[in-house]
Amino acid sequence: MSQKDFYTIGKQFILTRFNLKNFIEDERKDRNGNPVLTDGWMDARMKLFKTYCLPSVLNQSGKNFIWMIYIDSGTKKNTKTNSNN
Numbered sequence: 001m002s003q004k005d006f007y008t009i010g011k012q013f014i015l016t017r018f019n020l021k022n023f024i025e026d027e028r029k030d031r032n033g034n035p036v037l038t039d040g041w042m043d044a045r046m047k048l049f050k051t052y053c054l055p056s057v058l059n060q061s062g063k064n065f066i067w068m069i070y071i072d073s074g075t076k077k078n079t080k081t082n083s084n085n
Contacts, residue, residue, distance in 0.1 A: 012062070016067065016069045016070065019037060019042065019072050019075060020070050021036075037074070037075075042075075
């Protein structure tokens with residue numbers, strides 16, 4: 001199957017877990033024990049998203065996809081608004 005055929009068969013989905021909690025013993029820390037979902041952590045996460053994820057997805061040669069970005073329900077409103085810009 002050629003790359004062209006791959007993109008014309010149907011919609012593709014890109015799934016991004018922006019800041020979902022993992023089901024670990026302490027959900028407020030990452031696997032290295034560092035705190036997550038703090039303002040500083042969210043700022044760094046947004047910077048990574050805008051630097052790598054966003055440009056990568058926007059520059060895909062095939063545009064036949066739906067991008068679903070999963071955001072934790074406890075995320076502050078200003079972060080959600082920022083991710084829409």
